[in-house]
Amino acid sequence: MALIRSLxxxxxxxxxxxxxxxxxxxxxEFDDPVMEQRYRSLTASLRCPTCENQAIDDSDAPxxxxxxxxxxxxxxxxxxxxxxxEHMVQRFGDYVLYNPRLEGRTLLLWGLPAGLVxxxxxxxxxxxxxxxxxSAKALSEEERARLQALxxxxxxx
Amino acid sequence: xxRRLLLLLPLVGFLALSLFLYQGLSLNPFHRESALMARDFxxxxxxTLEDPERRVDRSLLAxxxxxxxxVWGEWCPECxxxxxxxxxxAHRHDIRMVGISWKDTREKGLGFLDEFGNPFEINIxxxxxxxxxxxxVFGAPETFLVxxxxxxxxxxxxxxxxxxxxxxxxxxxxxxx
Numbered sequence: 001m002a003l004i005r006s007l008x009x010x011x012x013x014x015x016x017x018x019x020x021x022x023x024x025x026x027x028x029e030f031d032d033p034v035m036e037q038r039y040r041s042l043t044a045s046l047r048c049p050t051c052e053n054q055a056i057d058d059s060d061a062p063x064x065x066x067x068x069x070x071x072x073x074x075x076x077x078x079x080x081x082x083x084x085x086e087h088m089v090q091r092f093g094d095y096v097l098y099n100p101r102l103e104g105r106t107l108l109l110w111g112l113p114a115g116l117v118x119x120x121x122x123x124x125x126x127x128x129x130x131x132x133x134x135s136a137k138a139l140s141e142e143e144r145a146r147l148q149a150l151x152x153x154x155x156x157x
Numbered sequence: 158x159x160r161r162l163l164l165l166l167p168l169v170g171f172l173a174l175s176l177f178l179y180q181g182l183s184l185n186p187f188h189r190e191s192a193l194m195a196r197d198f199x200x201x202x203x204x205t206l207e208d209p210e211r212r213v214d215r216s217l218l219a220x221x222x223x224x225x226x227x228v229w230g231e232w233c234p235e236c237x238x239x240x241x242x243x244x245x246x247a248h249r250h251d252i253r254m255v256g257i258s259w260k261d262t263r264e265k266g267l268g269f270l271d272e273f274g275n276p277f278e279i280n281i282x283x284x285x286x287x288x289x290x291x292x293x294v295f296g297a298p299e300t301f302l303v304x305x306x307x308x309x310x311x312x313x314x315x316x317x318x319x320x321x322x323x324x325x326x327x328x329x330x331x332x333x334x
Contacts, residue, residue, distance in 0.1 A: 049295040052186055062260070063295040066286050091293035093192035 025060060028072060035075055042071050042084055045099065049092045067092075191312035192293055198226075198307045199291035206258045206266050206280035213281060217255065219307030223334050225326075226301040227277070228257045228289060231265035233297040235316040240273040242322050247276035252330060256280035259289050259297055300326075304333045 030036035043057035048064045056064040056071075067088065074084045088096050100106045139147065198218045205211045218224055227243060229236040247254045256277035258266040261284060270280070283289055292301065295314075302311035311329040313321070 049293070050187075061295075062286075066290055070290065089192065091192060091291060092295065093189060093293065095189055 025058065026065070026068070038081060039071060039075055042075075042081060043068055045097070046071070046085070046088055047096050047098050049096055055098065067096075187314050191309075191314075193301070193309045193312060196309055198301075198303050198309055199288070201281075201288040201291065203288060204282050206256070206263060206270075206282040209263070209282075213279070215307065217279070217281075218303045219305075220253075221305045222253050223305055223330065224253045224255050224303045225330075226255050226257060226303055228259045228292070228294050228297050228299045228301075229269075230259045230261045230297045231269040232261065236298045237269075237273055239298050239317050240276070242317050242319055243276040244274050245319075246322060246326065250327065250330070253278055257288060258282050258284075259294065260284060260286055302326075302329050302333060 028036075028039065030039065040057065044055050046056045046067060048054045048056050048059040048061050048067075050061050050063055051059050054061075054064075056067045070087070071084055074087060079087070085097065094100060100109060102110050198215055200215050202212055202214045205213055218226065225243075225246065227239075229239075243254060246252045254276045256279070258280045261269075263282060263284075266280065266282070270277075281288060286294075292299075298316060300313040300317060301309050302313075304310050310333045311326075313325065317326060
């Protein structure tokens with residue numbers, strides 16, 4: 001009984017903690033659904049600089065709050081999504097972008113997977129081809145004639 | 158035989174990738190290139206911690222003298238641990254120091270300086286993270302080395318240990334002085 005009671009208490013405490021956590025991230029009202037969608041996708045695609053792997057939209061780190069405020073402010077001022085991302089990169093570095101931009105030094109990052117798939121495809125084609133020609137060449141004329149003879153004998157018997 | 162060796166290629170590739178990812182495990186994610194390197198110290202206009210009537214701006218950092226700008230707060234335990242090193246830099250190595258009292262109240266900020274010493278020529282009062290945001294500050298303490306022309310030359314994130322004063326801060330100061 002005591003165990004059940006303490007488990008229940010724990011459950012309630014966890015729920016309260018969960019609520020407190022949720023309360024740390026402000027709810028914003030938007031008149032314009034497009035603006036709201038942009039706000040959501042921007043805050044989901046910007047990475048919190050201090051929490052290792054969390055987007056600013058669900059991080060309660062103070063810096064994430066400040067970044068959300070700034071995103072909201074810039075949206076109100078009519079700044080484009082690209083410019084807002086650039087605004088954050090200028091201050092916090094490329095680290096804040098979950099999707100690194102395609103540029104000289106990220107070429108390897110973007111190109112390597114595609115390159116590897118291409119390499120794999122080329123290898124498969126080469127292997128299949130070499131097998132085909134190998135099986136075709138496997139028997140000489142003489143051997144083929146002997147094989148045919150053997151098959152014929154089998155049939156007649 | 159040669160063709161046989163080719164079969165080891167995927168294994169070699171896998172090992173190379175593992176090694177690459179393995180060394181990533183021991184990297185500190187906070188040690189990354191600062192976005193502000195080699196850029197001008199941002200524009201700002203804020204009051205000082207010491208005197209609410211006195212407003213300062215970017216010209217404070219382009220005086221022709223190299224300056225260490227330290228972002229601190231009374232609420233930040235590592236800032237307290239860092240103070241002896243900052244005092245040492247200011248007094249023994251004669252480096253001009255400017256503080257940014259960050260996300261703090263004036264009362265607490267001044268109390269902090271009373272208690273732990275004041276290495277700063279002046280403190281910029283930034284309770285609402287106006288300048289901090291422009292500097293890309295994401296936690297105190299952070300330290301910026303600003304050269305005589307007001308260009309940011311070095312950015313240190315986090316606590317500065319006595320060893321780091323010797324191995325990182327002082328060499329950078331010498332380099333840009």
